[in-house]
Amino acid sequence: MLLRPGAKRQRRMFKKILIANRGEIALRVICACKELGIKTVAVYSDADRNSLHVRFADEAVCIGPPRSAESYLNIPAVISAAEITGVDAIHPGYGLLSENANFAEVCETSHIKFIGPPPDVIRLMGEKEKARMAMKQANVPILPGSEGVIANADEAREWAKEIGYPVIVKASAGGGGRGMRVIRKEEELENFFNSAQQEAAAAFGNGNLYMEKFIERPRHIEFQVLGDNYGKVISLGERECSIQRRHQKLLEESPSTQVSEELRQQIGKKLSECLSQIGYVNAGTVEFLMDEDRSLHFIEMNTRIQVEHPVTELVTGIDLVKAQILLAAGGKMVEIIPRLDRKGQRGHAIECRINAEHPEKFTPSAGKIKTFHTPGGLGIRVDTAAYAEGVIPPYYDSLIAKLISHGKDRSEAIMRMRRALEMFIVEGIHTTIPLHRRILADPDFQAGNFDTKYMERFLARLQEERRQEVPVGA
Amino acid sequence: MNQKELKELIEFLIEKDISEFELERGDVKVRIKRGVDAQPIPVIAPIAAAPAIASISPSVAPPAAATQPMPPAAPEAPKAEAEEELHLVKSPIVGTFYEAPAPGAPPFIKPGDHVQAGQVLCIIEAMKLMNEIESDMTGEIVKILAANGKPVEYGQPLFSIRPKK
DSSP, rough: OOOOOTTTOOOOOOOOEEOOHHHHHHHHHHHHHHHOEEEEEEEEEGGTTOOOHHHHHEEEEEEEEESSSGGGTTTTHHHHHHHHOOOOOOOOSSSSTTHHHHHHHHHHHHOOSSSSSOOHHHHHHSSSHHHHHHHHHHTTTBBOOOOSSSSHHHHHHHHHHHOOSSEEEEEOOOOOTOOEEEEESHHHHHHHHHHHHHHHHHHHSSEEEEEEEEOOOOOOEEEEEOOTSSSSEEEOOOOEEEEEEETTTEEESEEEEEEEEHHHHHHHHHHHHHHHTTOOOEEEEEEEEEEETTOEEEEEOOOOOOHHHHHHHHHHOOOOHHHHHHHTOOOOOHHHGGGGGGGOOSEEEEEEEEEOTTTTTTOOEEOOOOEEEEOOSSTTTEOOOOTTOOEOOOSOOOOOOOEEEEEEEHHHHHHHHHHHHHHOOESSOSHHHHHHHHHHHOOOHTTOOOOHHHHHHHHHHHHHHHHHHHHHTO | OHHHHHHHHHHHHHHTEEEEEEEEEEEEEEEEEOSSSOOOOOOOOOSSSSOOEEEEEESOOOOOOOOOOOSOOTHHHHHHHHHOEEEEOOOOOOOOSSSSSSSHHHHHEHHHHHHEOOOOEEEEEEETTTEEESSOOOOEEEEESTTTOOEOTTTTTEEEEEEEO
């Protein structure tokens, strides 16, 4: 946000905010607004008529039928709802429209403040290859890789020789595993390159690929940042998110057992400088892969609040969603998060994502919840929009609750999480609570011995156990 | 209608779980709406037996079971209600409802008008664009359910139409 020289800096708190999202994050934003004395508008599809975010908002507008494309992703419907309710700002949550630069632009032209970074910054970080180059220029370590987009398989072969096998090709326009291929030998390259390109074009409308060195057993480490409108960007430490299944995070924690204070400070400083130069504003998360030498390599940046933000909130004591709102309203970082509050990390926090899925087959389990009892007590936080007699619709993602524990150290956080998982009762649908209980009981997890392949090995072991349970001669 | 009759009427409505009720007798008009979830409301045509006009909206299906002839409404009321199901034109978008093409211009339609499917009934403004909303049914406009110049949401009933057979 550039101000003309001499222009007065107008700083007004928002009177009313529309939350362009659903489920637990919509409720989370409503909580922050209530605490700030800001009125809220919920939008909902037909399927979410009885949702908690609709119930707790001051106003609610039905914007479409159940399908996301016709409701939550329907930009004209969301903007129209914002216009008829006269809101000052829109909070996009995570997923849905939160990283849609077009949406951010439409908000701007409609004179509604988009709570997030400016459209051109969203765009920059949305093009993965461009983001890599921007970070590289700022001396943020990136994985050895191609420069620019790779035109064809021949070019790919040249790059792979330079980088050294194994390599991975990735789609510049998107993620989630699509348009990605690991290439371990030159013989495989042509086929994999071409199929990755086709997949990327189909998934994202853009078949551009880039290449990176592939790390066999990486850890996923991400840094939380916040930026104000005046060039100040701060880092709030890291989260470790290596426990993943098919590129979907299951469990996150902070701090990472592998990140030293020195590394944390070093990366934090680099990110502050780099993102300030880029003009980054509001909340964001910078994702890294850590290799076996404990070196961090930038892979991508998410220009929004993330699902696992409570983990950082609990170890820093900072309300990130409130910070987003205050920053968007023109607040200065030094006023929102005074230096005194940046004491660094306190204690340890773990989050389990509770999904409405079978805990071993992972098949989605939509339906009516019969019983819903959440755990409580010291050091336990539950972020959820589910409730007894509530219906989980089949149209959206399966996250129904986030269970977060905090303790003075990792050991206490684990103990509290195990206790809380045991006392979290959900009946009527399947949930991944039993899976989390097993993970937390696993000696490797407890020792901090894991990487992004952990879940593969864990589930393979589980399957083996199940097979051995079948009685002989049955 | 005195207070005793009114009390009895209300108790009857509660007993039969009727959510909305309208009665005109002479120059007395009574309209009662209970705070239960409303289903799409079948509105009953005026009964031949004058001077009483009664319309009953049951909140639970099937309608026939919910009603008993009540003084002074004609016993034909349940039958008429089963025959007469009005079609609701619902808003396909979020925006502001306008009954006329421009401020000061005559409205597109009024109650009693016959409309064809595809005919423009109103305008809904969304993001500075005027969207013409077409009827999805041929028939007679019974009632305009949205207020001019006021916001409407997706799925909100705008008009009730008596379909032409």
